Amino acid sequence: MSKLDYKTLLVTDKFEGYEDAEKFKLWVPKIEKYRKDLDAGVLPEYKIDLPKPVDQLIEEQFNPLKYLYDENLLTPTEFEITDISGTELVKRISEGKYSAEEVFKAYAKRGTIAHQFTNCAMELFPEEGLKRAQELDAHFKSTGKTVGPLHGLPISLKEQMNYRGKITHGGYVSKLTNITSEHGLTTQILEDLGAVFYVRTNQPQTLMHLDSNNNITGLSKNPHNLLLSSGGSSSGEGSIVAFGGSSIGVGSDIGGSIRGPSAFSGCHGLRPTTRRVSLVGGVSGGAGQESVPAVAGPMARSIDDIDLWMKHYINDGKPWLNDAWSLPLLWRDVPKPEAKSLTIGVMYDDGYVKPTPPIQRGIKEVVKKLEAAGVKVVEFKPPKILQALDAVHKMYACDGNYMQRKLLAASGEPLVKLTKWSLNYGEGAKQFTVAENRELNMIRDELRTEYTKFLVENKIDFILSPTYNNVAPQSEACYNWSYTALWNILDFPTLVIQTGLYQDPTVDKWDEDHKSYQYRNKVEQLEHEIYDPEKFVGAPIGIQLSGRRYFDEEVVAAGKTIVEIFGTDLFKQY
């Protein structure tokens, strides 16, 4: 039997009013200039000589993160600085143990290497970062005080967020002329809190892939296996954070865009409940869409850092003062719960796409660990999953892709593969009426209430689920969003936690039964046919932990307990 081609699943393969080769030609010089500027940001003082050309490393499923350690590409001090949590790092800077400058240089080096291997950056400006770090040091020296609770912390930013004086394109070629005079609100808040910026990271065309391809700087790769995708749409954030090129990264998520890259690339990441982190000041095709709104959130190698970021961003940054969409809901200090106090519902299979062997094994192993630690584990079968997915898919495209078409057609740029896939969500190019949109909202609100009541009535604190039916897929072969998008339509805060487990081709094979497995739908077939144990070597296994709306603090606190139970330490992987 020949494998399913994704094209057979498209509502339409015609994309009228988008591509225009003649128009696009005019933009090519701008792309070339942009790439040249990116290359110029790879400074000699930070870069390394790659062991082989990247194409060859990709083929070999090369693991750059392991290589970093094996070859001691950093000095012991640089390793020390880049392999502690941001929470510990700001403490040490504030105690004068490290200068912001030395911290910056260590991260800039590690981040530059990350980019050389994975193509995670869209813009590198380490000279500005260095200057900023030096200014912070001068301030600290003269006043004896930090400028804020994130003083000196290197934070990477998804490119779609406006950056003062720089181009912000959001993955759209047509926006390569968009230079804003101000930071986006979240960037500004982080800067005010003391963060140091030097890198803006990769994202796919339209921001609607769980992958990374675009016509500006292309694909990002997985830091554990260059054959694989770093995920998306916060694609570059996944690579750079997991590689340790920044202490904390900022992504955004409307269907899995923080969680996909976190799980795939090998870091933790929080998709907060909506309206806690501002997206004001940025490029996206979803402006004004509030049926399933996007939200920004942190990605890091330590759950403490997720907490640190959320706490200071919200409580000190007060985004609601400058963005009426944001809620004045302070970040509460919630203590790490006892394992024995927790009841966790586990979703083994969402009923839409059954997980592949590494995910099946991962879930089983973590359930064992949780139970051994005293957590009460119950099985959770998500109610009305097909209805939820149908509604959320329609929501994504129910403006008939009006805004996407506008942003894409303005340059006539070619549509990359997964853009076609996501433009076909729901009913593709069909413009819904307002009444139809409202019906989707009603379905959504009923689902939210049903799930909430279910958790409350059954005294289930959290749901643990796969992040995706597979580990990191190969580039441009990630189709199913069901595991992540469910939490978007429900708007449940969801934390991706690394299990400390990795795909292992010797054990993660389909079992015999799978030969006679009856696919429940074509997406499942497509996703299952993709899985070849030999092609996903060493991919991290990250799971999701979800809680009720606005109980982000509880989710993060429980995440700390669970990471301890798992024994995951992302600072000591190789």
Add this chain to the structure above:
Amino acid sequence: MSKLDYKTLLVTDKFEGYEDAEKFKLWVPKIEKYRKDLDAGVLPEYKIDLPKPVDQLIEEQFNPLKYLYDENLLTPTEFEITDISGTELVKRISEGKYSAEEVFKAYAKRGTIAHQFTNCAMELFPEEGLKRAQELDAHFKSTGKTVGPLHGLPISLKEQMNYRGKITHGGYVSKLTNITSEHGLTTQILEDLGAVFYVRTNQPQTLMHLDSNNNITGLSKNPHNLLLSSGGSSSGEGSIVAFGGSSIGVGSDIGGSIRGPSAFSGCHGLRPTTRRVSLVGGVSGGAGQESVPAVAGPMARSIDDIDLWMKHYINDGKPWLNDAWSLPLLWRDVPKPEAKSLTIGVMYDDGYVKPTPPIQRGIKEVVKKLEAAGVKVVEFKPPKILQALDAVHKMYACDGNYMQRKLLAASGEPLVKLTKWSLNYGEGAKQFTVAENRELNMIRDELRTEYTKFLVENKIDFILSPTYNNVAPQSEACYNWSYTALWNILDFPTLVIQTGLYQDPTVDKWDEDHKSYQYRNKVEQLEHEIYDPEKFVGAPIGIQLSGRRYFDEEVVAAGKTIVEIFGTDLFKQY
């Protein structure tokens, strides 16, 4: 010059697909039955003999609230019970000073009289209320404890909220067969907290008038002047709460529907920020509409009671456990601010419809009082008011009235005058596309942020504004929503506060300049032509106090300070 007719302002005067006289005939017996049941709820033990037929009282601009006191229609104890705050009342019940039964009877009597004069009720069930009060007393007697913080408090409910075992029609004839087995969530929470129900109150067809007419039980009248409207759409709540027939009432507001009836009828009322009070379980034409969502909120004769209701409803009721739309945002204890600490922006004229003489005078007088008390007062001219009004009007009808048509056409009932007016909001029957709806949302979000920043940057704590360009209008002659709807699109919590001032025909005349006044638009002309000083005698003057989103607590706390400055005491008006 002949006066403007409202029909000249309609986008269309054709309403295809609505009315159907033949179909409606089948519903008439259901309406008759419903009215008969309502009449049967006027019990002999509570009713009075009206001094004259209501039609005649209307013509005479009769003041039933003054009559209540002048004629001593209640016993001294009944006056004592019904003329203290709910806050004091629950305290006294919990101390055993009053039984729930005697409290109930006093309110049932006063409420029945309110209904006899104003037609505020849609459903009266005092026998059930009495039984409930007796049960509460029995519980208190046997346990020594109240069932909750609102134990024994008579609370009136806008009819649209589902009530266990009863019809809920929301003003739509087609819903006269809608009997729900459960309370709406807010009703259930109030019941769980100890409230006593015996009356469900009037609202207009479609819930989209600042007035009260419908084909089921007709108009509600103003308790200070029967010629005037009680406002709407929480029409009956305005009458019954201002008259003292319930201690606290529950209304809902999408364009002014709590604030109009509060201001017009003579009580205080809070339109909270959205998502703090649940509307789950009820009838409305706005389901799934979230561009400018409706919100429920309390109406009362004391600001303390607004605070009491919000605090216990939110903190004890926890609506988010059963409604994922509601935010787990606890009600904060905010102390009453010092007058001297306040900076208040005053909107004298919104730039769309200039206020009539009583409102002009009211604002001037309260500004004097505020300044005398040490409040810093600055003028506030609302930015982009026309853009805001254009957007909010479009939002109301941007489903092309699909849902309204569905609900109205199901019975074929005749469209009452102000239904035609509101069906013409925005672009009337035009179905907007999702993309167009999203553009409206973007405009809204920019406005919200602009207003928020303006307040923050100018250190303005609150905005004080008229509730409407006039005092309570005559029935079915309330067209302009600009003063209230602005705060809906901004989603700023807004408290209507009674100034303790009333229209006075001897002073509230147009000044000479008004003869040469150039109307800025036709709605202004229509509204100004309506104002004849002799026809609004004694109408209360209520103003609005607005604060930033989710600063409901601060608005209510400042409201207490301001009421003290005004010297308003709604328990001692006549």
